[in-house]
Amino acid sequence: MAQTIAGPEIERLIQLLARLPGLGPRSARRAALHLIGRREQLLGPLADALAVARERITVCSACGNVDTSDPCTICRDPSRDPAIIVVVEGVSDLWALERAGAIRAGYHVLGGVLSPLDGVRPEHLSLDSLVARAGRPETKELILALSATVDGQTTAHYVTELVRHLPVTVTRLAHGVPIGGELDYLDEGTLTAALRQRTPF
């Protein structure tokens, strides 16, 4: 094994890199060598960036977003509509929606979707805090921006049931043809939904 050659420090680095999504043992070795060969340009800066992240980045106790402040920048933003909470599976979905720039509202990060196969149960998600936020007088609408997968839709139904007793409207993202998408690549469910939800031209 590599540790008998290059020492435990490199082996430790490889093992940690291999735990990143998208990197396996083989690509972790390549990444470690890439870093070691670029000490000033990459290894050092990445070590510093991780140290800063460890010190300063935190999870917003209100919405689950990651930021250097708690509550996060979004939760403290007075220009956002406090009546709307966009419910997402993860922070990457929040980032994607913010990149789209289509709405100036609050968010709620569930931290996953219900998945019997993967053992994700309601107690693993931020559901209690969502219900609490949904019950506040200023909250008027929850937009469920969850994946159009079986697990995503199961979660959407579960959330809807949880807040059924509250005077809050629950909506979800429209199904339809992706912009730039070719019709004959789309499944029948999407085409049916796109037809049903057709809009005036």
Next chain:
Amino acid sequence: MAQTIAGPEIERLIQLLARLPGLGPRSARRAALHLIGRREQLLGPLADALAVARERITVCSACGNVDTSDPCTICRDPSRDPAIIVVVEGVSDLWALERAGAIRAGYHVLGGVLSPLDGVRPEHLSLDSLVARAGRPETKELILALSATVDGQTTAHYVTELVRHLPVTVTRLAHGVPIGGELDYLDEGTLTAALRQRTPF
């Protein structure tokens, strides 16, 4: 962009992670969130491992291997045959050969192969130090353990010419059928080489 949402610290981390081989911008975002969500188990340890690597890991001035000492553990190992130098493109190849455990010799890491297309010229490789090592009285054989690609074989020929005036034998890895490899997946060149270099059974 994400920096307007989550702050420059996260954006910086994502940009650095995206420079690792195997990670693009999208997977770098996922990796950053994965790290931020595992501060104690992964982000902190990786920050520490990189800081240790920055402090302690160096490139062996003799052979080009990476290690916490210079000369490296391999170069200082008295049980290795000093007559043989295995010439490799990169440290990952050295690691692969050491994992195979097939030879106890020295190494020489070229740091690449000649590639007109990628602009890799002789002055970018550790060729001067290789010729110097090949010229020492104890050196009897260079084993060229380079890829069986056009660039790898071009480099092998170039090295051979460089040391032609020296009393050193130059060999290269055999071509043949990989163990577990199915014949009908192999190209004709490999099959021809495997036939020519057939061994008694």
